[in-house]
Amino acid sequence: MERLILVGMMGAGKTTIGRELAKRCGMRFVDCDHEIEARTGVKIPTIFEIEGEEGFRRRETQVIDELTRIDGLVIATGGGAVMRAENRAMLAERGVVIYLNVPPQVLWERTRRDRNRPLLQVSNPRERIFSLHQQRDPLYREIADIVVDGGRGNPGGTIRQIQKALETCRKA
Template identity: 85%
Template sequence: MDRIILIGMMGAGKTTIGRELAKRCGMRFVDCDHEIEARTGVSVPTIFEIEGEEGFRRRETQVIDELTCTPGLVIATGGGAVLSPLNRTMLAERGVVIYLNVPPQVLWERTRHDRNRPLLRVPNPRERIFALHRERDPLYREIADIIVDGGRGNPGGTIRQIRKALEICGKA
């Protein structure tokens, strides 16, 4: 198993789970959004302001292409990474894809005070979370090797579920 790829909505816990999972598996952790920020020297919201979502998505595809060719990584993707058919193909073919499936109400509770989410800078951010979930959930499921339902448990419990699922699938 060269790469473990975490997908799911903003607020699903990909970064938190990814860091700890990487530690427990003896792998290196990389968050795609943080990698984009490190390369550009600016925040994701700034990229959205200057280049729009389309510009950000181009950068995201480039980072996904590079990271999914690097062995020994646990990768946390951005929530919208699955919107691109090219990204879905790269993710599905180059690693074990784990969908952190969290109910939209829980996602809203986790993200409602976060001002660093460009897609939630709308008049009704709660409805936006629900709409994004409806749009993206089928795409996450399309490429997921493993689906882990989360939302109320602690990160340790989620990581145990993931490691058990990896063993059952013969991917650990």
């Protein structure tokens, strides 16, 4: 396995699951959002404030392009990475894509107090999560090799589901 790529909404657990999955698979973990912050020296909300969402998305595409060329990585993408067709193509072609599908209500519970999520700085963030999920879910599914339903269980259970699905993929 050259690359495992985690996709899903903000709050789905991509970073938490990704770190542990990488450890268990003997791979290195990289979070696209953290990589962007490291390269720019500022937090993502600041990038959104200065460059807007479009500026952030350009940076995200560049990071995805670079990371998906490196072997031995577990990559956690940003929740909106799938919005660009070019990102979806790179992700689908360059790794095993794992969609962490978490119900919008659970996402809301996990993110409602987080002020570092620029897309939730609106008058009705709960409605925004439901709307984003409805918009993005088909895109996640379009590129996913594996869909793992999560949200209420512990990370270990989700990782076991992923490992079992990966074993099935290898045998196919």
